Amino acid sequence: MSNPLKSKRTKNSTIQKANRNSLAVIVLDASPLAWGEHDVKRKALDRARQAAGKSSMGPAILEEVLQSVVALCNCVVSLERSSALIILAVANNECATVFPRKDQLAQWMVGSYTPNTQHISELLITGVAELLTRVVTNDKPLDPDSRQAAMAAAFSSALCLLNRMMVVARAGGISALQQPHYLERAEDEGVVAMMETSGNRNNNSSLNANSKSAWSPRILLIQASEDRARDYNAFMNCAFAAKKENITVDGCFLTASTNPKDATTSSSSRFLEQVCDLTGGVYSAPSGMAQVGGALTQVLLSVFLAPVPCRAILNLPALNKVDFRARCFETGATVDQAYVCNLCLSIFRNRPSGSYCPTCQAKIAAADPSRRKSI
Amino acid sequence: MQVDEKRYSQVIFQKQSGELVLTETGLQFGTWQISWTQLVKHQVSPASYPKALLKLVLQGETNATFQLSNRTDLEQIRKEISIHLQQRSKKRPHSEVAIVTYGAPLDATATAVTRASLLAAHPSLRQQHAYLVQETCTLTEDEFWETHQHLLQEEHARISGLAQAGRSSFMQSRLPTSGRITLGVEEMRQIFIMYPAVHKAYEEKVPLELSDEQFWRKYLESEYFHRDRGRLGTVARNHANGEETNNNKNGKKPSGPSMEEQDARAAAVGTDDFFSRYAQKLQQEQKPLDHTKVGRRLATGQFDLASTLETERGHLLQGPKDNHPSNVHDDEKGARVIAKYNRHWAMVLHPDDAVAGADLLNVARQSPLQVLPDDEDAKWGGGVHREMQRLVGFAEATEEEANHADGRKADDAYEPLSLKNVEAYYSFKQSGNNTTTETSEEANERYKVFANTILGNVNALVQELVADETKLTELPPTCFPPPKLGRELLSALTKKMAADARTDSASLAMVEQLPSEFREKLQIYFRRCSELLRHFFALRQMKNSGEKLARIVLGMETFYRELDTMRKSFPHTDAGNMMQKMCLPLMDQLDWAFKLHREGSGVGGGGGFVTVEEIY
Numbered sequence: 001m002s003n004p005l006k007s008k009r010t011k012n013s014t015i016q017k018a019n020r021n022s023l024a025v026i027v028l029d030a031s032p033l034a035w036g037e038h039d040v041k042r043k044a045l046d047r048a049r050q051a052a053g054k055s056s057m058g059p060a061i062l063e064e065v066l067q068s069v070v071a072l073c074n075c076v077v078s079l080e081r082s083s084a085l086i087i088l089a090v091a092n093n094e095c096a097t098v099f100p101r102k103d104q105l106a107q108w109m110v111g112s113y114t115p116n117t118q119h120i121s122e123l124l125i126t127g128v129a130e131l132l133t134r135v136v137t138n139d140k141p142l143d144p145d146s147r148q149a150a151m152a153a154a155f156s157s158a159l160c161l162l163n164r165m166m167v168v169a170r171a172g173g174i175s176a177l178q179q180p181h182y183l184e185r186a187e188d189e190g191v192v193a194m195m196e197t198s199g200n201r202n203n204n205s206s207l208n209a210n211s212k213s214a215w216s217p218r219i220l221l222i223q224a225s226e227d228r229a230r231d232y233n234a235f236m237n238c239a240f241a242a243k244k245e246n247i248t249v250d251g252c253f254l255t256a257s258t259n260p261k262d263a264t265t266s267s268s269s270r271f272l273e274q275v276c277d278l279t280g281g282v283y284s285a286p287s288g289m290a291q292v293g294g295a296l297t298q299v300l301l302s303v304f305l306a307p308v309p310c311r312a313i314l315n316l317p318a319l320n321k322v323d324f325r326a327r328c329f330e331t332g333a334t335v336d337q338a339y340v341c342n343l344c345l346s347i348f349r350n351r352p353s354g355s356y357c358p359t360c361q362a363k364i365a366a367a368d369p370s371r372r373k374s375i
Numbered sequence: 376m377q378v379d380e381k382r383y384s385q386v387i388f389q390k391q392s393g394e395l396v397l398t399e400t401g402l403q404f405g406t407w408q409i410s411w412t413q414l415v416k417h418q419v420s421p422a423s424y425p426k427a428l429l430k431l432v433l434q435g436e437t438n439a440t441f442q443l444s445n446r447t448d449l450e451q452i453r454k455e456i457s458i459h460l461q462q463r464s465k466k467r468p469h470s471e472v473a474i475v476t477y478g479a480p481l482d483a484t485a486t487a488v489t490r491a492s493l494l495a496a497h498p499s500l501r502q503q504h505a506y507l508v509q510e511t512c513t514l515t516e517d518e519f520w521e522t523h524q525h526l527l528q529e530e531h532a533r534i535s536g537l538a539q540a541g542r543s544s545f546m547q548s549r550l551p552t553s554g555r556i557t558l559g560v561e562e563m564r565q566i567f568i569m570y571p572a573v574h575k576a577y578e579e580k581v582p583l584e585l586s587d588e589q590f591w592r593k594y595l596e597s598e599y600f601h602r603d604r605g606r607l608g609t610v611a612r613n614h615a616n617g618e619e620t621n622n623n624k625n626g627k628k629p630s631g632p633s634m635e636e637q638d639a640r641a642a643a644v645g646t647d648d649f650f651s652r653y654a655q656k657l658q659q660e661q662k663p664l665d666h667t668k669v670g671r672r673l674a675t676g677q678f679d680l681a682s683t684l685e686t687e688r689g690h691l692l693q694g695p696k697d698n699h700p701s702n703v704h705d706d707e708k709g710a711r712v713i714a715k716y717n718r719h720w721a722m723v724l725h726p727d728d729a730v731a732g733a734d735l736l737n738v739a740r741q742s743p744l745q746v747l748p749d750d751e752d753a754k755w756g757g758g759v760h761r762e763m764q765r766l767v768g769f770a771e772a773t774e775e776e777a778n779h780a781d782g783r784k785a786d787d788a789y790e791p792l793s794l795k796n797v798e799a800y801y802s803f804k805q806s807g808n809n810t811t812t813e814t815s816e817e818a819n820e821r822y823k824v825f826a827n828t829i830l831g832n833v834n835a836l837v838q839e840l841v842a843d844e845t846k847l848t849e850l851p852p853t854c855f856p857p858p859k860l861g862r863e864l865l866s867a868l869t870k871k872m873a874a875d876a877r878t879d880s881a882s883l884a885m886v887e888q889l890p891s892e893f894r895e896k897l898q899i900y901f902r903r904c905s906e907l908l909r910h911f912f913a914l915r916q917m918k919n920s921g922e923k924l925a926r927i928v929l930g931m932e933t934f935y936r937e938l939d940t941m942r943k944s945f946p947h948t949d950a951g952n953m954m955q956k957m958c959l960p961l962m963d964q965l966d967w968a969f970k971l972h973r974e975g976s977g978v979g980g981g982g983g984f985v986t987v988e989e990i991y
Binding site for chain 2: 035037040062064068070074122125126128129132133135136141147294295297298302
């Protein structure tokens with residue numbers, strides 16, 4: 001029998017935290033290479049399965065994912081009147097904010113910033129199309145890693161956006177009755193101000209002025225590409241920043257692999273696992289039938305829809321096995337034993353060839369076996 | 376440090392005048408001789424005392440008092456005797472004041488006592504010792520205690536009674552401000568080093584005016600001691616309490632604790648404290664710094680930011696001077712507060728340390744052209760730096776050039792950071808092998824095909840939206856799963872989430888069900904296993920450890936068999952199966968160690984870090 005006092009306390013704190021507005025950022029991986037592979041595999045597998053009279057087993061294609069994300073976004077904004085939603089798309093080395101858009105600010109000025117499901121669908125699809133056009137028409141040659149999505153960069157952008165919102169919230173928000181220039185700032189042309197103003201209209205002013213976190217921020221990273229090994233440091237730095245700001249990061253990895261024993265394709269993203277574990281978020285890597293036929297929508301809604309304050313009382317998928325092994329800062333390979341610079345703590349699989357640490361340029365003394373201490 | 380023979384003339388001892396000679400073996404005055412070993416301690420008369428007396432306390436509680444001709448000789452002889460006593464204490468195995476140096480080897484008796492005490496106090500250690508040393512003879516007594524050397528040292532220190540007194544470097548924060556305080560010789564020495572004023576006061580007051588105990592009691596109760604800790608000393612507290620009592624007696628409304636505390640804190644500034652007076656005296660007596668020290672010369676036009684007093688409030692002729700001297704005749708609160716801040720300033724930016732140069736009189740005498748070698752900036756008209764010119768140039772720059780974010784176009788020092796230059800963020804080595812050229816071309820082609828396909832698909836979506844606006848408001852039917860799939864998925868998700876949610880609480884519940892005897896045994900086995908593995912991995916790295924390593928491996932094998940026997944004896948019930956599983960990690964660790972031993976691989980820097988399961 002549970003302790004009634006404890007459950008009451010938990011309930012009270014949950015209610016307290018639930019008073020905060022939901023501020024969600026969804027980062028969608030739209031890299032052509034990853035989705036192209038998904039597309040090719042799907043077509044090949046579907047052909048084979050149709051011939052055998054079976055239904056599709058995935059993997060998901062970009063159009064299906066876009067539909068599912070639209071459904072998820074609609075549900076997120078419908079859950080709370082005063083919630084805020086931002087959608088970022090990332091492809092190769094490009095990252096763009098597809099929702100909300102600066103050029104649509106005028107129509108929000110008439111009423112209030114209330115995420116409109118129609119707008120979400122339209123802006124998401126057109127935004128992704130625009131991003132892909134930009135990426136595809138870019139003639140600059142890309143190395144193999146750059147063809148994967150720069151999730152670290154998108155993560156960093158998301159953190160910046162969230163920070164911007166939270167800083168405004170801590171300062172007490174910006175009233176729409178104030179000087180027009182607040183709404184026309186060059187960096188975001190008042191989008192943040194609009195979102196902040198409307199979002200706080202229905203809340204207690206004490207929350208705005210005094211509460212460090214009038215928002216309940218979270219980020220959902222939807223990734224289809226492989227992890228970029230060289231972005232590990234940046235990714236982890238973003239994770240630490242998110243942890244420090246109490247931003248929950250959820251991860252959804254859409255693998256192209258339908259066979260768990262397939263070694264050519266990753267079935268999970270180690271970066272996302274570590275980030276979700278660090279920030280207390282939820283991680284899910286649906287595969288097979290869980291990605292197709294609308295099942296992905298159900299997975300997204302079941303796992304990622306719940307706001308952060310409610311998660312304490314829900315049963316959500318837990319990360320039981322996380323690969324915490326470090327990666328070599330030079331080659332990105334996972335290491336069990338490595339050389340560590342005693343100044344900057346950089347990890348290297350092999351002893352750096354020069355006499356300086358590649359990260360901090362500290363001088364490395366020559367190896368002297370006679371000085372090796374016994375444990 | 377070698378001290379040569381020193382002679383002091385016109386010394387009076389027992390009404391006889393003569394010469395006092397300090398040699399390597401001891402002191403000599405006429406026919407009277409005493410060796411350094413007989414000398415316990417020495418004391419000198421206070422500076423205020425008219426005679427310069429040196430008192431030697433000998434073993435057997437006898438004293439010898441010498442009168443020297445002047446104070447200078449007295450100070451000199453005091454220092455020399457101190458050096459001799461220091462040298463003697465270093466040579467002796469045990470100091471008479473029982474100073475324990477951490478890390479110093481203990482003698483046989485102390486070792487035995489300390490070991491016995493440790494074993495009596497720590498049951499887990501006792502069990503380990505019994506198993507490894509007595510029952511299985513895996514380790515010898517010395518080998519076992521070699522790995523617990525730090526415990527021995529700490530226990531010995533505790534037995535010797537010095538563990539609570541704090542070590543020198545943490546003394547200031549560790550000395551309690553209330554209750555029982557134990558001051559050892561080391562603590563006193565550190566206090567004298569950190570607070571020269573206290574040392575001076577000790578020399579002058581002890582033993583003629585105050586006894587040792589009285590002096591230290593006075594110090595610990597003084598404001599001088601408490602001020603650095605932000606607390607009120609006894610005197611200030613009494614002062615505060617006295618004021619409050621007076622107010623109450625007079626029928627006045629007490630002005631509140633804050634006012635009284637302010638008063639007391641003002642008193643806590645310490646101007647009334649005699650240690651503070653010594654501190655002030657010390658400052659006045661100290662000679663001005665030699666400003667011509669190497670590395671501290673400043674040329675004309677240069678400023679030393681550390682020399683706050685000299686450059687801001689310096690006095691050309693008199694050197695550092697406090698512009699707000701404490702007025703000892705005035706008990707005004709303000710004066711005391713000012714004095715407190717001045718003292719704090721002096722402590723933090725001590726003029727002796729802060730003044731690193733800039734004796735303005737000397738600087739003024741020098742020619743403006745006299746600069747340090749190779750110092751172009753200090754020359755008259757010098758200090759024009761390329762960077763400064765660039766920055767100053769922005770005042771007349773165009774809008775384009777003043778854009779610091781993009782940097783100046785002519786200057787390649789800045790590269791605009793954007794996602795397009797992601798390579799600037801990391802130090803990733805690009806592999807430039809020729810063998811990958813063909814693969815990269817194919818990869819490029821593949822990428823182009825994929826990109827065009829995906830772009831086409833997404834553009835088709837956009838066209839559909841443009842053509843049919845109702846699609847913006849309605850989600851397509853394929854967005855959600857068909858009922859059957861939805862139910863199956865929901866069931867699978869629910870089961871998975873429920874299973875995940877059971878992890879912690881279920882484990883705890885399961886563990887509670889296990890017999891306590893098993894849990895205790897498992898703990899013991901875990902400790903034994905850890906100890907054995909620690910020795911195993913340590914010995915692997917060492918040369919000439921064949922015999923010892925063999926004994927350890929034998930011990931591990933015995934332990935493994937014992938654990939296996941226990942595991943097989945469990946019943947085939949849920950609890951029994953669980954207990955069997957719980958023994959597996961220990962056995963896996965030992966398996967891995969056996970494997971390493973069989974392979975004979977002594978390489979690798981891991982040394983003790985064993986991966987139990989491989990993570991793919």
